Amino acid sequence: MNGQVMGGQRVVTTVELAGAGDEVAFARLVATYHADMARVAFVACGDRELAEDAVQAAWLVAWRKLHSLRDPDRVRPWLLAVTANEARQIVRRRRGPVVEIDVEVRGDPRGDPSTGIERLDLRRALAHLSPDDRALLAMHYLVDLSSDELGAAVGTSASTARTRLCRAVDRLRKELRDG
Amino acid sequence: MAERDRFELDLGTALSAYAEDAPTQVRPTELARHFATAYPHRRTVIGRWRPVATPRLAWILLLLAVLLTAMAGGLLVVGSRPPQKLPLVVPPIGQLSTCPAGSTPDKPGPVDQARPPESFGGMRAFDRRAGRFVALVDILTGNEVTGVETWTFDVCTNGWTRMHPNREPSRSAGELVYDVDSDVTILVTSREVWAYDLRADTWTRKGSLPPIDPTSSIHVTSWAYDPVTGLVVAAAAEIAAAAEFEGSRPPELWSYDVATDTWTPIRQGGQAATGDRGVRFVYDASADRMVGFAATQSEDGSGYETWLFDLRTGTWSRAGADTPNIKSLWGFNAYPPAMVYDEVAERTVVFGEGGMAAYDTTEDRWEILIEGNAPEPIWSPPGPSYGWWMDAYDPVNKRLVGHRDADSIWAFDLATGQWTVLIEAVRPGGTTPADNGLGPVVPARPGWAPDLEAMLPSDVNGVTFTKTSVVGGIPSTRLGKGGWGTVPLGFDGLKPALDFYGSTLADLDIAIATPTDWLAADTFAIAFQVKGHDPTELARLLADLPGVGPAVTATVGGKQVQVLRSTGGMGVDLYVKDDVLFYVFTDGTPLIDGIIAALP
Numbered sequence: 001m002n003g004q005v006m007g008g009q010r011v012v013t014t015v016e017l018a019g020a021g022d023e024v025a026f027a028r029l030v031a032t033y034h035a036d037m038a039r040v041a042f043v044a045c046g047d048r049e050l051a052e053d054a055v056q057a058a059w060l061v062a063w064r065k066l067h068s069l070r071d072p073d074r075v076r077p078w079l080l081a082v083t084a085n086e087a088r089q090i091v092r093r094r095r096g097p098v099v100e101i102d103v104e105v106r107g108d109p110r111g112d113p114s115t116g117i118e119r120l121d122l123r124r125a126l127a128h129l130s131p132d133d134r135a136l137l138a139m140h141y142l143v144d145l146s147s148d149e150l151g152a153a154v155g156t157s158a159s160t161a162r163t164r165l166c167r168a169v170d171r172l173r174k175e176l177r178d179g
Numbered sequence: 180m181a182e183r184d185r186f187e188l189d190l191g192t193a194l195s196a197y198a199e200d201a202p203t204q205v206r207p208t209e210l211a212r213h214f215a216t217a218y219p220h221r222r223t224v225i226g227r228w229r230p231v232a233t234p235r236l237a238w239i240l241l242l243l244a245v246l247l248t249a250m251a252g253g254l255l256v257v258g259s260r261p262p263q264k265l266p267l268v269v270p271p272i273g274q275l276s277t278c279p280a281g282s283t284p285d286k287p288g289p290v291d292q293a294r295p296p297e298s299f300g301g302m303r304a305f306d307r308r309a310g311r312f313v314a315l316v317d318i319l320t321g322n323e324v325t326g327v328e329t330w331t332f333d334v335c336t337n338g339w340t341r342m343h344p345n346r347e348p349s350r351s352a353g354e355l356v357y358d359v360d361s362d363v364t365i366l367v368t369s370r371e372v373w374a375y376d377l378r379a380d381t382w383t384r385k386g387s388l389p390p391i392d393p394t395s396s397i398h399v400t401s402w403a404y405d406p407v408t409g410l411v412v413a414a415a416a417e418i419a420a421a422a423e424f425e426g427s428r429p430p431e432l433w434s435y436d437v438a439t440d441t442w443t444p445i446r447q448g449g450q451a452a453t454g455d456r457g458v459r460f461v462y463d464a465s466a467d468r469m470v471g472f473a474a475t476q477s478e479d480g481s482g483y484e485t486w487l488f489d490l491r492t493g494t495w496s497r498a499g500a501d502t503p504n505i506k507s508l509w510g511f512n513a514y515p516p517a518m519v520y521d522e523v524a525e526r527t528v529v530f531g532e533g534g535m536a537a538y539d540t541t542e543d544r545w546e547i548l549i550e551g552n553a554p555e556p557i558w559s560p561p562g563p564s565y566g567w568w569m570d571a572y573d574p575v576n577k578r579l580v581g582h583r584d585a586d587s588i589w590a591f592d593l594a595t596g597q598w599t600v601l602i603e604a605v606r607p608g609g610t611t612p613a614d615n616g617l618g619p620v621v622p623a624r625p626g627w628a629p630d631l632e633a634m635l636p637s638d639v640n641g642v643t644f645t646k647t648s649v650v651g652g653i654p655s656t657r658l659g660k661g662g663w664g665t666v667p668l669g670f671d672g673l674k675p676a677l678d679f680y681g682s683t684l685a686d687l688d689i690a691i692a693t694p695t696d697w698l699a700a701d702t703f704a705i706a707f708q709v710k711g712h713d714p715t716e717l718a719r720l721l722a723d724l725p726g727v728g729p730a731v732t733a734t735v736g737g738k739q740v741q742v743l744r745s746t747g748g749m750g751v752d753l754y755v756k757d758d759v760l761f762y763v764f765t766d767g768t769p770l771i772d773g774i775i776a777a778l779p
Contacts, residue, residue: 042201
């Protein structure tokens with residue numbers, strides 16, 4: 001699933017209804033955005049079970065706080081930010097700044113051969129980043145948040161978010177290409 | 180942002196492949212239902228409370244007498260450890276009715292009886308004197324709860340009765356408990372406390388509310404009757420998302436005296452249960468303890484702990500036995516599952532999506548009664564789940580009672596593990612506990628529960644869409660039969676079909692199914708078998724629409740169905756026009772408008 005389709009007045013109405021406690025509207029948001037949130041949580045946590053917990057927690061926050069969202073048009077980056085935040089909290093509660101990534105590698109461990117980046121290498125390289133940086137990468141490269149949205153999601157300016165993203169990418173570049 | 184270089188493009192591709200393992204599956208409507216039930220939105224300021232309760236003199240005198248006797252005999256066990264059985268200390272849970280001579284509680288009630296509306300959410304509390312469950316059912320007008328209806332279920336006749344009290348609470352969300360001492364059923368929500376007198380058929384709104392901060396993340400999570408004091412006990416726990424959670428804290432415990440409408444805090448000492456994802460309690464009369472099932476989250480992941488609370492001394496103790504991982508009804512392993520007290524076996528029974536287990540307080544021992552076989556949480560295809568079937572304990576017939584939808588009522592014998600149908604569904608074709616791998620069923624009549632696929636295609640029901648309601652925010656004029664529990668909610672990984680929760684093919688003059696094995700990742704399908712239409716012709720028409728892939732003929736349950744793949748993005752829409760129901764995974768609006776326009 002990917003949640004890139006609801007927009008305009010429809011999303012505003014849906015968010016407003018969901019914020020007021022409308023189950024159906026909330027279910028629609030879940031159906032639309034859950035997959036993106038799960039991907040961001042998975043990359044940030046590096047663990048499927050933790051990612052599930054993070055997304056569960058994020059939806060609970062959404063259920064309770066959606067009414068306070070001032071700009072319903074921005075519900076997607078807001079949900080992703082909540083997810084990233086929950087993922088960070090959950091990883092932190094597992095002790096240590098970096099969670100050990102123990103995801104079973106399914107399918108071809110080499111990943112997509114056309115990229116030249118093997119999945120195992122990517123996993124190891126991601127493990128050296130903080131959950132925040134992993135979430136940042138996911139929000140940019142997986143779900144295509146803009147710089148402004150990234151900044152809002154991580155609570156910084158767009159330029160700061162770009163800088164952090166560049167640093168994270170450079171680190172991965174070094175590990176994956178040069179390392 | 181600058182154009183991506185080669186490495187970034189590769190990184191994006193590699194991340195996408197890596198994230199294929201992300202837990203993306205979810206059942207949106209159930210998740211929303213869960214939150215709406217567990218965390219109803221608060222809208223009003225909480226009222227004042229009076230901190231002093233009036234003790235019940237009779238029980239105090241009884242307790243004093245018993246305590247003095249016990250002390251004299253050197254029998255008193257002090258502290259928080261669960262005592263060996265002290266039957267004299269613990270009065271009976273309360274007066275209990277018996278079925279009149281000639282009753283046949285194992286025989287299904289009349290099929291043609293009036294039943295609660297489809298929004299029925301389950302048995303809620305058992306009036307021991309009347310021998311009836313009390314249920315509050317929301318009345319929905321579109322999405323809005325416009326009122327509630329009060330229903331009772333007689334466990335001796337297996338009959339529903341629609342009550343007609345003078346007034347009713349504004350909505351059913353909240354906790355219900357029967358107060359034996361006062362002979363009323365109490366409803367507590369975040370903004371209302373009501374008492375229902377079944378004999379007088381009257382609801383009385385009480386003036387006070389649980390003394391918890393309405394702006395906090397604290398909610399009343401459990402509500403039980405304490406036969407010693409004759410008061411009900413409420414547990415309010417902080418249920419916080421990780422971002423909000425500031426460390427474990429014990430639940431707040433209060434007793435409520437409905438006669439004087441007063442709340443009194445219960446003193447707690449020692450290390451307390453700290454279920455940071457909620458604590459649920461049940462009163463265990465065999466040990467005079469509250470047994471708490473606390474959902475916790477730690478470095479090692481989510482889990483549960485068993486705690487005992489001694490209401491007399493205000494002390495907590497953690498059970499020594501390992502607590503089984505019985506996931507909650509909703510599949511979360513981060514919220515407590517349902518609990519009842521089995522008065523025959525004198526054990527606390529916990530059931531949820533992860534199976535069923537019983538805890539013997541006096542022996543500090545958990546026993547797995549039924550292994551859960553739905554290990555994945557809510558995001559997974561639905562599987563067998565006891566939580567979906569059982570609601571509450573019937574102390575008259577000593578069994579669990581539950582429902583699958585507003586239609587059928589079932590009983591589960593904890594001793595034999597056997598199901599009995601108490602009210603048959605009006606509509607044939609509904610699934611039964613046996614269909615879901617939940618154990619043997621005593622059939623009310625042969626062939627009551629035909630297999631779903633065997634009904635494809637069905638031309639026997641003759642039912643047309645007549646009800647209007649809103650699903651997915653779609654205007655009711657464009658919908659046929661809808662509402663919670665009557666719409667297909669998701670793919671079933673166990674069999675090649677969509678799941679119809681609580682519905683039967685008799686509800687629908689369309690059957691929807693899809694094989695899942697041939698579906699590519701991120702591709703979703705709609706399939707249909709439409710009564711009165713030629714599915715092949717419909718498929719041809721629909722396949723010509725933008726956003727719809729070519730029609731594929733698939734065999735489902737031995738029947739051929741036409742399956743269309745959506746090539747669009749995600750989104751779930753249900754639309755009905757005439758006798759055609761569309762279940763579409765796509766953005767929806769333009770596509771479905773096109774579909775509707777293209778219908779013959």
